[in-house]
Amino acid sequence: MNLLEIKNLKAKIGDKEILHGIDLTINRGEVHAIMGPNGSGKSTLSYVLSGRDGYEVTDGEILLDGESVLDMEADERARAGMFLAFQYPVELPGVGGMSFLRAAVNARLREKGEDEVDQLAFVKMVRAKAKALGVDDEMLKRAVNVGFSGGEKKRYEILQMALLEPTMAVLDETDSGLDVDALRIVSEGVNALRGEARGMLVITHYQRLLSHIVPDYVHILAGGRIIKSGDKDLALEVENNGYAGLIDAA
Amino acid sequence: MAMRGLSMQPNLLRENAALCLQAKQEFAANGLPAAKNEAWIYTRLQALTLNPANAGEEAQADEAGVLSFSAGWLQTGGDNLPASVTLTEMGDDAILGEFAAHLPEDHFLGSLSLGHATGAYLIEIAANAAIETPLQLVFEGGEEGQSSHPLIFIKCGAGASCQLAEIHSGTTSLSAPVMVIDAGAGAKIDHVKLQAEDSQASHLALTVFAVAQTADINSFTAAIGAKLGRHETHAHLNGEHIEMALSSLYLGRAEQHQDITTRMLHHMPNCTSNQVIRGVLDDSAKGVFQGKVLVARDAQKTDGQQMSRALLLSRKAEADAKPELEIYADDVVCSHGATVGELDETHLFYMMSRGISEDDAKNMLIQAFLIDALEQVRHEALADILSHAVHDWMAEGL
Ligand SMILES: Nc1ncnc2c1ncn2[C@@H]1O[C@H](COP(=O)(O)OP(=O)(O)OP(=O)(O)O)[C@@H](O)[C@H]1O
Ligand SMILES: [Mg+2]
Numbered sequence: 287m288n289l290l291e292i293k294n295l296k297a298k299i300g301d302k303e304i305l306h307g308i309d310l311t312i313n314r315g316e317v318h319a320i321m322g323p324n325g326s327g328k329s330t331l332s333y334v335l336s337g338r339d340g341y342e343v344t345d346g347e348i349l350l351d352g353e354s355v356l357d358m359e360a361d362e363r364a365r366a367g368m369f370l371a372f373q374y375p376v377e378l379p380g381v382g383g384m385s386f387l388r389a390a391v392n393a394r395l396r397e398k399g400e401d402e403v404d405q406l407a408f409v410k411m412v413r414a415k416a417k418a419l420g421v422d423d424e425m426l427k428r429a430v431n432v433g434f435s436g437g438e439k440k441r442y443e444i445l446q447m448a449l450l451e452p453t454m455a456v457l458d459e460t461d462s463g464l465d466v467d468a469l470r471i472v473s474e475g476v477n478a479l480r481g482e483a484r485g486m487l488v489i490t491h492y493q494r495l496l497s498h499i500v501p502d503y504v505h506i507l508a509g510g511r512i513i514k515s516g517d518k519d520l521a522l523e524v525e526n527n528g529y530a531g532l533i534d535a536a
Numbered sequence: 537m538a539m540r541g542l543s544m545q546p547n548l549l550r551e552n553a554a555l556c557l558q559a560k561q562e563f564a565a566n567g568l569p570a571a572k573n574e575a576w577i578y579t580r581l582q583a584l585t586l587n588p589a590n591a592g593e594e595a596q597a598d599e600a601g602v603l604s605f606s607a608g609w610l611q612t613g614g615d616n617l618p619a620s621v622t623l624t625e626m627g628d629d630a631i632l633g634e635f636a637a638h639l640p641e642d643h644f645l646g647s648l649s650l651g652h653a654t655g656a657y658l659i660e661i662a663a664n665a666a667i668e669t670p671l672q673l674v675f676e677g678g679e680e681g682q683s684s685h686p687l688i689f690i691k692c693g694a695g696a697s698c699q700l701a702e703i704h705s706g707t708t709s710l711s712a713p714v715m716v717i718d719a720g721a722g723a724k725i726d727h728v729k730l731q732a733e734d735s736q737a738s739h740l741a742l743t744v745f746a747v748a749q750t751a752d753i754n755s756f757t758a759a760i761g762a763k764l765g766r767h768e769t770h771a772h773l774n775g776e777h778i779e780m781a782l783s784s785l786y787l788g789r790a791e792q793h794q795d796i797t798t799r800m801l802h803h804m805p806n807c808t809s810n811q812v813i814r815g816v817l818d819d820s821a822k823g824v825f826q827g828k829v830l831v832a833r834d835a836q837k838t839d840g841q842q843m844s845r846a847l848l849l850s851r852k853a854e855a856d857a858k859p860e861l862e863i864y865a866d867d868v869v870c871s872h873g874a875t876v877g878e879l880d881e882t883h884l885f886y887m888m889s890r891g892i893s894e895d896d897a898k899n900m901l902i903q904a905f906l907i908d909a910l911e912q913v914r915h916e917a918l919a920d921i922l923s924h925a926v927h928d929w930m931a932e933g934l
Contacts, residue, residue, distance in 0.1 A: 336889050339881065364891035376886035380904025389900065390890035397891070429904070446890060 287352045289314045289485040290335075290454050295346035297334045304330045306510040307346065312454070312485040319488045319496055321521060322507035323529050328489045329373050331507070332458045335487075336370040337363045350454060364390075365397035369452030371443035373459045373489075378430035386430045387412060391449050415448045419475045420468065436463030444475045455479070456487045461495040473498030493525035508533050549653045549687075550588065555632050560651030562642070569644050576644075578824040578856045579766055579795040584738065585709045588652040589682040601669040607678025608654025608686040608713070620665030620696075626656035626689060635689045638716040638744045640770060645742035649685035649714045656687035663693030663720065670699035670726075670917055677707030677734065684711045694720035694748070699915050702729040705761065707737040715743045719751040721775065726915040727755040730925055733762035735790070740766045745782075749775025749804070756913045758922045759786040759794045760929050768797040771809070773835075778807040783912040785814045785922075787929050788821030788853070795824040800842070802835040805865075813844035814909035816902055817853035818933065826858040829872065833864040842872040847905050849879065849898070899930050 290312040297305040304327045312318050322328050334341045335348060337360035348355050355363050378386065392402040403411070416426055419441050431439050440460050447455055457476070461469055476499050480486065488499055496504070496518060504520040505512045508529060513536035514520065524532070550556045568584070569576035589607030598604055601618070604611040614623030626632050635656075639646040661667060678684060684707060692698055704711060711733060719725055733739045739762040747753060759765045771780055786794035794817075800809045815823040829840040846855035857874035879901055887897035906926060913919040 338885050338889075359894065360885055360888035361891055361893050361897075364889055370889050372886070372889075376882050378883055378886065378901070378904065380907045381887075381900055386887070386890075386892075386900070389892050389896060390887075393891040393893065393896070450890065 288312070288349070289351060291347070291349040293347040293349075295334065295348060296344045297330065298342050298344055299330065299340060303344065304510050305334065308510075308512055310505065310512065312487060314453075314485055315482045316503065317480060317486045317488060317499060317501045318503045318505060319490060319501035319521060320505050320507050321490060321524055326507045327510040328507055329458055332370050332373075332456045332489065335456055336360055336368055361393070364450075364452075365394055367453030369447055369450055369455045371440075371447060371455070371457040371460050373462070375431050375439040375443055377432045379432050381430050383426050383428055383430050384409065384412070387446065387449060390446065394450055412449065416445055419445050419448070420471050421445050437465060437468045440464055441468065441472055444472050448475060448479060451479075451483070453484045454487075455484060456489070458489045459491065460488070461490055461492060469495065470498060493521045496521045506532055508536065548590070549627070549632070549656055550651065553629055553632055555629060555636050556650050556653050559647040563647040563651040566644070566647070575797070575826070578826070578858070579764075579793065585681060585683060586652055587681055587683050587709070588654050588685050589678040591655065592678070602672045602674060605655065605673065605675045605684075605686055607682050608675070608684030608711075610655050610657055617671070618665075618667055618669065620662040621667065621671065622660040622662075624658045624660070626658050626687065631658060631689070632656065635687060635716055638718065638746050639714065639742070640744070643742065645712065645740055645766070645768060646714060648740065649687065649712045649742070652683065652685045653687050654685045658689045658691065661690070661692045661696045661698050664695040665693065665698070666696070667698040670701050670915070672701045672703065675702070675704045675711065675713065677709070677711065677737070681709050683709055684713070686713045688713065688715040689718070690716065691718045692720055692723045692725055695722045696720065697724035699726040699918055700728070701918055701921055702727070703732070703921070704730065704739060705732045705734075707733045707739065707762075710738045710740070712740040715741070717743070717745050719745065719747045719753060721748040721750055723748070723751045725751070725753050725755070726918055727753070728913060728918040728922055729757040729767070730921060731757070731759045731761055731765055731767065732925055733765070735761065735763060737762045738764045741768065743767070743769045745769070745771040745780070747771065747773050747775065747778050747780060750777045751775070752779045754781045754912070754914050755783070756781075756918075756922065757784040757796065758925060759784065759796065760925055763791065764793045766795040766797065770799045770801065772801045772803060773807045773809065774803055776804050776806045778804075780807065780809040781811070781912055782809065783812040783909055785906055785909045785926070786823050787816050787926070788823055789818040789933065790821065791819070792821045793824075794821070795826070797824070797826040798828070800827070800829045800840060802829070802831045802838045802840060804832075805834060805836045805838065807835070808839040809841070810912075811842040812909050812912050813842075814906050815844070815846040815855060816849065816905065817846060817855055818849040820850070820852040822853070823855045825856070825874065827872070828860040828862060829870060831861075831863040831865050831868050831870065835865050836867045838865060838868040838870065840868070840870040844874040845905070846876045847879065847902065848876060902930060
């Protein structure tokens with residue numbers, strides 16, 4: 287069965303239709319990349335997939351493991367295995383990082399019918415995964431994302447992904463704001479999570495990320511539609527020639 | 537043990553003391569605060585059930601440092617108090633006069649409870665005493681329909697340090713405590729008040745701090761219970777180099793009405809005051825914060841801060857804020873602010889996108905919102921009392 291199946295998806299924000307009919311199928315083990323001009327609807331797609339209020343699906347279907355998620359709230363989708371690494375991670379003043387991470391992990395474990403992790407074991411696990419991503423202990427003690435630099439926020443997103451082990455991960459411009467070394471570290475973190483257990487949808491503007499996280503498929507989203515799909519070479523083509531030619535041809 | 541003059545069949549002050557009789561007349565003449573009374577614009581009082589209780593039976597002394605009151609009367613003697621703490625009944629006009637002199641003139645809450653006084657007690661902490669166990673004043677309601685009007689006068693001697701917890705619960709009708717806390721020079725007081733009365737109760741409290749030079753006061757009120765709560769606090773900073781924190785949180789749901797009113801009165805130079813107020817209102821609850829910071833002409837180098845924030849969880853909830861600065865000195869740093877907001881949709885979505893349920897996410901965000909206020913409580917054991925109460929309140933909402 288396909289992991290994620292998006293069929294003729296149309297969605298609007300307020301009265302404005304942003305997604306005009308998207309078809310995309312992702313199987314377990316696959317990494318798909320989406321590229322596209324600013325404002326083409328990439329983040330909108332990521333929000334629609336994760337169930338954000340205010341993003342109304344007017345037509346089409348989203349199936350996760352064969353089941354429609356359209357009637358599920360954001361938290362239910364997450365517990366069903368959906369994950370979004372935000373383009374702009376959200377600061378939560380006053381919400382301690384550790385209790386936030388633990389609440390998230392425990393919610394997922396409860397859903398799977400597994401025991402919640404105890405605090406000590408959890409702290410240990412977080413520290414280990416954080417270290418691999420270059421997230422230092424001091425950051426873990428702070429409120430979620432508060433006072434983090436742009437790059438630190440992105441690492442923290444990937445840390446959450448590593449802890450939650452989603453089946454379908456959407457990464458929205460995880461490379462933006464990362465320096466070269468951080469890009470390599472974060473990419474290694476993402477690559478470590480690649481595998482038969484999950485699929486990934488990587489949204490980016492730059493070929494640079496895709497040389498680290500090499501995608502199986504590349505799609506071009508423009509004006510709320512996927513106008514072209516191909517393999518990793520399509521990303522190179524975009525890098526060299528821009529979108530104009532592709533949009534004209536579509 | 538340290539106790540004198542605590543009789544179990546006391547003369548009823550309200551029927552004997554000249555001050556009480558006078559207050560009662562005043563109260564009868566003035567009635568409830570009029571519609572145009574500025575101090576009561578946001579909090580309208582309906583008819584009050586005035587049925588002050590008589591002294592009850594004596595009970596067993598509680599654990600160390602706990603004073604239990606029922607319907608405004610102390611139930612236990614003072615034998616569980618530390619040696620440097622003296623408990624006396626305020627029986628004569630002299631001490632009562634000293635107490636009343638601290639109260640604002642012609643004040644509705646003052647005359648209400650002076651005129652209907654139940655028990656009246658003086659608690660003295662000897663100069664330079666360092667009290668290690670918090671003194672807990674635990675007030676419970678009496679019988680259905682009885683009203684409580686305890687008068688409590690706490691004198692903390694110069695250089696003494698103590699922790700006070702006032703816990704009010706179980707009143708079904710009216711509880712109207714009047715408290716004066718007189719802090720001597722260099723005294724260090726940690727004070728928390730938890731108002732967790734029954735859901736039909738009215739709690740109308742007046743607390744006055746009279747603070748001498750270099751004293752360090754950390755006071756916090758958590759208004760959680762009652763149908764109608766008014767927590768009015770006046771702080772007179774009567775000496776130089778005083779540190780005064782006077783913060784609060786209020787929580788309301790259903791039809792609750794919580795009113796926090798403060799007057800921070802800087803009479804002398806070089807003092808610092810800080811007020812952090814946080815309110816969370818659900819359903820049709822209403823919250824009021826009125827805070828005045830007054831800086832007298834001589835009170836140069838005053839640092840007076842005040843910030844109130846209310847969080848509305850429902851469309852029908854309402855928060856009113858009236859922060860006021862009245863400054864007559866020219867070399868001061870004062871600021872105030874008041875905001876009213878809702879939970880941020882982006883915050884909620886971010887948390888839910890991690891699998892955290894909406895209820896859990898809301899609770900975490902409410903806790904995060906309240907943390908700035910709760911963090912003002914510097915004494916750990918006192919802080920725990922309040923955070924448990926807040927935690928229980930949130931658990932009830934699920
Ligand atoms: N809340 C909103 N209300 C109205 N229009 C919106 C809203 N959010 C996004 N849009 C519009 O939807 C379109 C798609 O935006 P989206 O953020 O999905 O683009 P994107 O492809 O992620 O762009 P970028 O590469 O800049 O991140 C844009 O025209 C944007 O202005
Ligand atoms: Mg975007």
